[in-house]
Amino acid sequence: MPSPFVARKTNPSSLKKKLQTILAAITGVFLLGGWAFTTVPALFNYSSYLVHHQIAHVSHKLNYYMSGHTFYDDPDFSYSITDPLKDWDQKRAAWLKEHPQFASRGANRVLLVTGSQPWRCESNLGDFLLLRLFKNKVDYCRIQGYEIFYNNAFLETKMDDHWAKPAAIRASMLAHPDKEWIWWVDSDAVFTDMEFRLPLDKYKNYNLVVNGWPDLIKERSWLGLNTGVLLFRNCQWTLDLLSAWASMSQLSPDYDKWGQIFKATFKDRDEARSSDQTAMVYLVLKHNDTWGDKIYYEDEYCFQCYWVKSIRKIKQARNVYVEMEKNVSEFRRRHAEVATQGYGALRNKFLEQGGYGKHTGRRPFITHFVGCSPCSGNNNVNYSGQDCVQGLELALNTGDNQVLRNFGYVRHQPGNITSWVFPLPFDEPAEINVNLPN
């Protein structure tokens, strides 16, 4: 079956050519003297005069968010993954001390980082899906009180494709010393349980949370962990790991050699290419003494679940949740969106005590459409692109129905229909009406 992610008539090499042209243009501009210095505007002198003469009048009461000297004022400080940074934990601690209004918000400060390439998708459906995938993440973050940053720039020009990740994560860490956690979530991952909250307490002794299976890594499978969803603590350890990770990317003169090493190392790797995932698995396989202690392999819930299995879980869960809502009037109560966390915590108790787990009727937290490549249109040959699209539709609408419910609406058939939503009747789906004990 042909892929429904219909690729445009773009020559595979045309993007590269386009980039070369752009790069040449930029170089030209630099040679001409840089962007801001080419003309002297009419306002130049006026502005210069005013700025000089009015400094003395500027209010001094604006420093609530501002501060004294911080690590940002060090000329050697660089956001780039190519430059080493030392003593980050001390620097960050000093910054937090200088900005107590952020430090006091507790250890649950999370910045979700996601993104896609700077240009249009090759598939006609791709950008529309990216828009909906982004909306899904923004909805989740709003409900949970997290912040979100969509990165659509290659910060390190050599590190494009999946290798854009480490540079974006590092820059986000340094731009957000206020955040304890930086959470990378691939663009093709969908939040299918909007109520589920990261169990951060569980990770208090760890610096990286990843979905993985240490036994599989030891058996030399490059599928021993998945780098589509990664939760990093904002600390020196992470900076060091990012550097070690990136040293096997296009930044390295040995990039091609790394691809060959990975192919030779992993029994199930057919391709001699260094990818971000092969490199990460290699790191923990060969240097577990260095990194292993601080990595938490999360497999208890769908930290990221492979979509083929996850779609089955979503279908199974639907009946469990309807039953739960029929039985417990509290779950049928309408409420403000901002109250969702409380209802989520209540649902969590019911699910736990009812024995509903990852494989027994609980909604998957994150459904990852790995291999579907909705943007490039080049989906994995193991399944049809049509399955990918249908799966995405179900996953996106499963998440969206949870959001819409707080706005009084529902999509009746989350698997089939994008467009139409309907008012949710009061007390839906009422039946048994067993109330919570007083």
Added chain:
Amino acid sequence: MPSPFVARKTNPSSLKKKLQTILAAITGVFLLGGWAFTTVPALFNYSSYLVHHQIAHVSHKLNYYMSGHTFYDDPDFSYSITDPLKDWDQKRAAWLKEHPQFASRGANRVLLVTGSQPWRCESNLGDFLLLRLFKNKVDYCRIQGYEIFYNNAFLETKMDDHWAKPAAIRASMLAHPDKEWIWWVDSDAVFTDMEFRLPLDKYKNYNLVVNGWPDLIKERSWLGLNTGVLLFRNCQWTLDLLSAWASMSQLSPDYDKWGQIFKATFKDRDEARSSDQTAMVYLVLKHNDTWGDKIYYEDEYCFQCYWVKSIRKIKQARNVYVEMEKNVSEFRRRHAEVATQGYGALRNKFLEQGGYGKHTGRRPFITHFVGCSPCSGNNNVNYSGQDCVQGLELALNTGDNQVLRNFGYVRHQPGNITSWVFPLPFDEPAEINVNLPN
């Protein structure tokens, strides 16, 4: 010049046909008994048993976000714009009293609501632009600490196109009693000043802020205000206004008649169609006694500026800002993104005291690409689609450069290049180095 928003080969009526098919399918499902009741799953009895027997064990310590009886528990309460809602101010006040953790956050609680139609754009470039336009808004909200909701569902099936707005605004008000303001921003509006903060204090006696010119309204121009950006107070007055507004939409049996009335009323209206903007102008023209007192016509800054003029302002402002940064080292300091508000307040002082206003070198706050229709591809014939695309590029990258700066990067040519960003040198653009007084 042909439009660069190349429309796909979609028959204009095919969307309508598709919708009719979808609607027929939904009706069919309803006749079959509804979505969740078709099968009895294997887990049914198990779940039912467990939920019944474990209610007693559920912790009672989960009610931090939950509450006693609220307006949501009233069976007559409806989110729909077709149903009247009374005493909202009292209901909302009671809810806030019940949830002091939200009430205590002050009067600056803003929910930005934006969105687009549920299906793909007709123009090939459209969805890519929508993605970037959404990112721009999410960036702004993250920096300012506002929340954002992207609505891509027609909550009221009859009210599609621009008329989707009132229903989405109303549902957002009711889902967010925690927010004092609901801020509608059209998808094709771009934040071109990320530091600028809504001057909410100025609006304390008003319930609606809109960019408009009362004199022009009196002269019977349907361009006397612009409904692309609307800031509504979350109150009964707004609910009443939304009802009055929507009563001239497709909800009304007199919808066609309204179109004719508007054409006859406005000297510059050629089309006999009731649009959300014509209806709003009509309301304030004919019923100013009812609504006028609580409407603030904002024209002091770019609450929303027409893109053709705004692009000129952006180009003019660039030199002013570079000058300011050269002169004042404080503006060249790197800092955490979360500290941006403080630097914005400082910049505001300089701009005010330097006499830089809307027409004299200040960055426009919001640049509205009205008439460009990047999603439908049917841009206004008064200018070329190429100008729209170039303008969008400049506006989006002007906003994005302010965000990227906090992550250590910059696009050198915001007007021309989407793809490549470069590390921002330390102390850029250093020159005079006049420090702030101690």
